[in-house]
Amino acid sequence: MPQDELIERILSMKEELDAVIFAHNYQRIEVQRIADFRGDSLELARKAKELDAKIILFCGVMFMAETAKILNPEKTVLIPDVQSGCPLAAHASADDVIAMKKKFPNYAVVSYINSSAEVKAVSDIICTSANSVKVVNSIPEERGIIFLPDKNLCYYTKTQTHRENILCWDGNCYVHDRFTVEDLKNARGKHPKAKIIVHPEAPPDVQKVADFIASTGGMYRFAKEHRGEEIVLGTEVGMVERINDEFPDTPTFPMSESAICSNMKLITLAKVARSLDEKIFEVVVPDEIAERAKIAIEKMLAL
Incomplete structure (x- = not known):
């Protein structure tokens, strides 16, 4: 089916089913464009809690759809491709x-x-790359912290909070962990006037030489507030496409043009249309796990 017809079909079904479509910033740009809401993990988690639609179709990876379901147990949550897992989340069970x-x-x-519902259920509190510093600062300084699963985000959080009693898990996002100082230097050579912003999932040596470190939500706000200025982003290319769009x-x-999350790109307009049309690939989180995970998520959202 031609793309224009697919989009028309998706928008029509969305109205018929009282559905909303969420898209993470790393989704294909054509998928982002048909979304009611697009944003980072924190923005989408907050939005999921506010909704009154019957169906949430989540264009992202599985832990994001699980989070939407945990916050909306009475709603139907669909994901267009059940294979869209997050390798980072798999670093901790x-x-x-x-x-x-x-x-x-x-x-x-x-x-x-970026962790499974089961991991959230045995956690004290959840964080995102946008609020990890605020979350850690909400815990008494004398109390030690186990921070998981991303070691680079943990490094960033430790440097910002000046806390040494944080144990960092040894996980990483394969897309961001591949960034090198050489990538940054090359980008600076090509775009000498640009501000270089990297995600806190990037390695420490890259963080140290960037102009700014920010979540994708922070990157978006920077672009919005600095219209007309050149920007280089050290994150997945979907975020670059969103800002240019x-x-x-x-x-x-x-x-780096090779900073592509293959799992995020599994979702296509055709899969979105099929999921809505057949109401397939519903996200299910067992009640016992969902109830405990919700406590940890809502502690974060309350900050």
């Missing part, structure tokens, strides 16, 4: 976390939202 809690019984477990007067470039 609930059993791993339980074992660490036994080893460090007085430590608080701060889990990045919404702010064509703000030239935005990827720090």
